[in-house]
Amino acid sequence: MASSALKHYHDKDFEAKEFVETHFSHGEIGIIEDSMGQPVKILHELFSSDSSLTCYCYKKEIIETDLSRGFKILTMASSSLKHYHDKDFKAKEFVETHFSHGEIGIIEDSMVQPVKILHELFSSGQVKGEILLDVSAGAILYQLLSASNVFKEIYVMDFTDANIKHFKQWLEKGEDATDWSFASKRVCELQGNRDGWQEQEEKVRRAIKNVMKWDIFENSCIDPQLVPMADCVISLLILNIISKTKEDFQKNVKSFTSRLKIGGHLLLFTVLDMTYYRVGQHKHFILTVDEAFVREAVINTGFVIEKADLWCNRVESYFADYKHKFFILARKEREV
Numbered sequence: 001m002a003s004s005a006l007k008h009y010h011d012k013d014f015e016a017k018e019f020v021e022t023h024f025s026h027g028e029i030g031i032i033e034d035s036m037g038q039p040v041k042i043l044h045e046l047f048s049s050d051s052s053l054t055c056y057c058y059k060k061e062i063i064e065t066d067l068s069r070g071f072k073i074l075t076m077a078s079s080s081l082k083h084y085h086d087k088d089f090k091a092k093e094f095v096e097t098h099f100s101h102g103e104i105g106i107i108e109d110s111m112v113q114p115v116k117i118l119h120e121l122f123s124s125g126q127v128k129g130e131i132l133l134d135v136s137a138g139a140i141l142y143q144l145l146s147a148s149n150v151f152k153e154i155y156v157m158d159f160t161d162a163n164i165k166h167f168k169q170w171l172e173k174g175e176d177a178t179d180w181s182f183a184s185k186r187v188c189e190l191q192g193n194r195d196g197w198q199e200q201e202e203k204v205r206r207a208i209k210n211v212m213k214w215d216i217f218e219n220s221c222i223d224p225q226l227v228p229m230a231d232c233v234i235s236l237l238i239l240n241i242i243s244k245t246k247e248d249f250q251k252n253v254k255s256f257t258s259r260l261k262i263g264g265h266l267l268l269f270t271v272l273d274m275t276y277y278r279v280g281q282h283k284h285f286i287l288t289v290d291e292a293f294v295r296e297a298v299i300n301t302g303f304v305i306e307k308a309d310l311w312c313n314r315v316e317s318y319f320a321d322y323k324h325k326f327f328i329l330a331r332k333e334r335e336v
Contacts, residue, residue, distance in 0.1 A: 080283075081276065081283050081284060081285040082279075082282045082283065082284045082285070083284060083285050084137075084159070084160065084241045084242060084284060084285075085159060085160055085242070087162075089160060089162050089163075089279070090162075090279050090280060091138060091139060091160070091162040091163045091165065091166040092139075092166050092176065092178060093279050093280055094138050094163075094279045095138040095139050095140060095166065095178055096178055097278070097279060097319055098110060098138075098277065098319065098320065099111065099138070099140050099142070100178050100179070100180060100182070100183070108315075109313060109314055109315050109325075110237075110325075111142055111183060111186070112186075113309070113311050113325070113327075114142070114143065114236065114269055114325075114327070115142055115145075115146070115183065115186055115187055115190070116190065117309060117327055118143060118145075118146045118147065118234075118267070119146045119187065119190045119191070121267070121329065122146045122147060122149060122150045123146070123149070123191070126329075127150070127232055127265045127267065127329070128150055128231070129150070129151060129230070129231020129232050129264065130151060130152050130153060130231055131151060131152075131153045131154075131155070131228055131229070131230045131231050131232075132144075132147055132150075132151040132153070132154045132155070132230060132231065132232045132233075132234065133154075133155050133157065133227055133230040133232070133233045133234070133256075133259055133260070134147075134154060134155070134156045134157065134233075134234045134235075134236075135157045135158075135214075135233065135234070135235045135238060135256050136158075136234065136235060136236035136237065136238050137236060137237040137238040137241055138158070138163050138166070138167075139158075139163055139166040139167035139169075139170065139178060140236055140237075141167075141170060141178075141180045141183065141204070142180065142183035142184075142186075142187065143234050143236050143269075144156075144204050144207075144208075144234075145183065145184055145187040145200055145201075145204060146187055146190075146191075147207075147232075147234065148200070148203045148204040148206075148207045149191075149203070151207060151231070151232065152207060153207065153209045153228075154204070154207045154208045154209065155208075155209055155210050155212065155226075155227050155228075155230070156208060156210070156211045156212070157211075157212050157213075157214045157222070157227070158211075158212075158213065158214070159213065159214055159215065159216055159242060160213075161213065164211055164212075164213055166178070167211055168211055171205055171208060171211065180201070181197060181201075184197035184198075184200050184201050185197045187200060188200050210226065210227075212226050212227070216242060216252065216255065221255060221258060222255065222256075222258055222259050224259065227259045228259070229259055229260070229261050230259050230260050230261065230264060231260075231261060231264045231265070232260075232264055232265045232266075232267065233256055233257055233259075233260050233264070233265075233266050233267070234267045235256055235266070235267070235268050235269065235270075236269045237269055237270060237271060239252055239253065239256075239268070239270055239287075240270055240271055240274065240286045240287045240288075240289060241277075241284075241285075241286055241287075243287045244285075244287065245287070246287070246289065246293060246297075248287075249287060249289065249293075249297055250297045250300060250301070253268075253297050253298060253301045254301050254336060257301060257303075257332060260332050261332070262332055262333070262334065262335070263331065263332060263333075264331070264332050265306075265329060265330065265331055265332070266298070266303060266328070266329075266330045266331075266332065267327075267328075267329055268294075268298065268327065268328045268330065269325065269326070269327050270289070270294055270325070270326050271286070271320075271322040271324070271325055271326070272289060272290055272291055272294070272310075272322065272323055272324040272325070272326050273288060273289075273290060273322060273323035273324065274286050274288060274320065274321055274322035274323070275288055275321055276320070276321060277319060277320040278318065278319045278320065291310065291324070291326055294326060294328065295308070295328070298328055298330050300336070301336050302332060302333055302334040302335060302336040303330035303331060303332055303333060304330060304331050304333050305328055305329070305330045306329045306330060306331055307327075307328070307329040308326070308327065308328050308329070309326070309327040310324055310325075310326050310327075311324065311325055312324055313325070
């Protein structure tokens with residue numbers, strides 16, 4: 001039919017009651033079910049649960065509608081993302097959302113496999129030495145629990161004052177410190193002594209010799225006066241967060257490991273195919289990388305990969321959208 005012969009919603013003789021009853025209330029049962037069933041279900045789930053609907057407006061356009069489930073997510077412009085190094089970054093909220101007190105699925109997914117890998121590497125003697133350098137995301141602690149059984153000296157490095165302050169709160173048993181007892185108990189259970197978790201935490205405290213700030217945006221090299229040459233470097237989920245580009249990622253791998261001895265080991269945990277993480281309601285920038293790129297970045301820095309492990313994200317979450325987590329055990333063969 002020619003478009004000129006079609007009637008319109010705004011015509012003066014539009015039959016409002018007939019329209020709504022035909023399509024939404026009293027018409028063919030198939031049409032009614034199709035137009036009403038799924039929307040009613042979605043809205044019920046949204047408004048009866050803790051899920052939240054968030055609309056961000058930018059230049060008079062809605063550029064993101066983000067639901068914890070059920071709808072297509074439109075990527076927010078990168079200029080509107082917040083960053084790990086922002087002065088108002090919520091250090092405690094970050095670590096407790098993603099690593100300690102958040103949704104149980106997220107915590108299990110972020111902690112269980114790394115804790116198991118580290119326990120096996122350190123208890124078997126495959127990774128050993130005297131000095132460990134830890135360069136990880138936020139005030140995370142669980143990667144150091146098994147490590148403290150092997151390394152006599154641990155040096156912790158972060159890039160922001162807020163994260164360093166929060167880490168020191170745990171170190172000094174401050175009132176506002178994050179409670180890591182669940183992780184400590186998990187590690188001690190692997191060791192066959194779940195009740196020894198408090199002594200395990202004290203062992204970590206005794207092993208930590210310094211907690212230092214490294215302003216990677218001002219100085220790409222680690223000050224050799226702050227950190228002695230290490231036998232092992234652990235980097236847990238930080239490289240994607242602080243690297244703005246893939247070139248930065250490659251450069252930062254080299255910087256992290258500049259204080260690693262030839263023959264020493266890099267234990268690198270990272271996330272793949274991730275586009276954001278949240279702290280509170282705010283989305284934060286993260287560099288999206290894949291497995292092939294991470295392998296290449298490590299090899300190009302003078303390492304031989306001895307072991308790799310890949311596991312899928314098993315939990316859909318409002319707080320992060322990664323597809324896989326990836327672990328590499330690599331031995332430093334040469335300086336680059």
